[in-house]
Amino acid sequence: MAAxxxxxxxxxxxxxxxxxxxxxRGADFEERPATRDVYQNVILPKVGWPVVPVVEMAGGDVVQDTTDIIETVEAQMPDRPRAIPDGPVQRVVSRLLDLFADEWLVIPAMHYRWNYNEDWTYGEFGRMSAPDAPPAEQYAIGKKNGERFKSAVPMLGVNEDTIPGVEAAYEAFLKDMTEHLRHHAYVLGGRASLGDFALNGPLYAHLLRDPESGRIMERLAPKVADYVRRVQSGAPGDGDLLPEDAVPTTLEPILSRQMTEQMPTLVETAALFENWAKSAGAGADVPRGFGLVEFQTGGFDGECAARSFPLWRLQAVTDAIDTMDDGAKARLAELLDRVGGSPLMEFRLPARLARRDFRLKLD
Ligand SMILES: N[C@@H](CCC(=O)N[C@@H](CS)C(=O)NCC(=O)O)C(=O)O
Known part of the structure; x- marks a missing residue:
């Protein structure tokens, strides 16, 4: 059996x-499709709720949550180079991109999937769930499973009023990323790191691989499509991260949009979390959401669910800031100042989060 x-x-x-x-990483791994049987016999018993991806290690322990998977394998395979950069400013930027890719680019990823590729996706869900069933049965199973995911689209704030903004913000991201890729093969230089793997989530499975979304990416940003394929292939890259813990200036427009669009939503969510935390004891299960918050994307305003999980990724960003020495903090402060993110130097969640038994808890 693979490791x-x-x-x-x-x-x-x-x-x-x-x-x-x-x-x-060159890890010894085998991918097994998350079929109905796998959900029933592995994921539900070991994780406690239906979610992928799950990594099972020799001995049977499992890890869920992609960043935990990366951190766990990094700890078990101390090869160089590391996925999480050693440079403190590059490390914070990696955590910011992890937050942005997982929890903000998920908005266009879900919009394009469900508003441009719905039927195809049901078929795909069915083929994954029941590989041996006939197509009509696969479609029915896929539709049943897929509707749970589709119902998340309005919770992400995607509706008729905000769709023009969602698409404008995504197209602006593709433009910025194309410009970045004219200068660097990966987000932080000549080889992949955490930020690239995170971006590969929304950009590969949904925004490149879904047929209609893929046509849009190939038309608007062929360089991004090449980059997405390159990262997905696990290519080692023929360079290194920028020296002296530098961050490419061409990444700044992307960080700026994160600060303008995602950060206010997180700050509002943190305020709702504070309210909830007042009456919850240490160790309490944190709900998946705390109600609704306003959000703005691509120049359009809307409301979306105040999801708790992004706060966990945000805590990883501020924890990385808290471990920096004064010199690194000063360099980060200059970068954040240029991208409109200065408040992050001081902003901390009102209470700490922990993750145990694959669930968020109040620490
Ligand atoms: N933070 C988790 C997110 C995993 C996730 O949302 N997976 C999706 C499929 S791509 C899922 O199974 N979602 C089910 C759910 O959230 O209820 C990670 O990084 O692994």
Whole structure:
């Protein structure tokens, strides 16, 4: 048996992130499709709720959550180079991109999938779930499973009023990323790192691989499509991260959009979390959401669910800031100042989060 079994699927956003990393790391892993049987016999008993990707290690322990998978395998395979950069500013930027890719680019990823590729996706879900069933049965199973995911689209704030903004923001991202790729093969230089694996989640499974979305990416940003394929293949890259812990200036427009669009939503979510935390004891299960918050994307305003999980990724960003020495903090402060992110130097969640038994808890 391989050292790691990855339960996931080609159609799954977060499986693409884990797979790209495991390939890049050269880990001894085998991917097994997350069929109905796997959900029933592995995922539900071991994780407690239906989610992919899940990595099972020799001995039977499992890891869920892509960033935990990356951190766990990094700890078990101390090869160089590392996926999480050693440079403190590059490390914070990697955590920011992890937050942005997982929890903000998921908005266009879900919009394009469900508003441009709905029927195809049901077929894909069915093929994954019941590989041996006839197509009509696969479609019916896929539709039943897929509707649960489709129902997340309005919770992400995607509706008729906001779709023009969602598409404008995605197209602006593709433009910025294309410009970045004219200068660098990966987000932080000449080889892949955490930010690239994170971006590969939404960009590979949904925005490149879904047929209609893929046509849009190939038309608007062929360089991004090439980059997405390169990261997904696990290519080692023929360079290194920029020297002296530098961050490419061409990444700044992307970080700026994160600060303008995603950060206010997180700050509002943190305020709702504070309210909830007042009456919850240490160790309490944190709900998946705290109600609704306003959000703005591509110049359009809307409301979306105040999801708790992004706060966990945000805590990883501020924890990385808290471990920096003064010199690194000063360099980060200059970068954040240029991208409109200065408040992050001081902003901290009102209470700490922990993750145990594959669930968020109040620490
Ligand atoms: N933070 C998790 C997110 C995983 C996730 O959302 N996976 C999707 C499929 S790509 C899923 O199974 N979602 C089920 C759910 O959230 O209820 C990770 O990084 O692994």
């Amino acid at each position: 790691y079994v990855l339960y996931g699927s080609e159609v799954s956003l977060f499986s693409g992130k884990a797979r790209a990393y495991l390939r890049w």
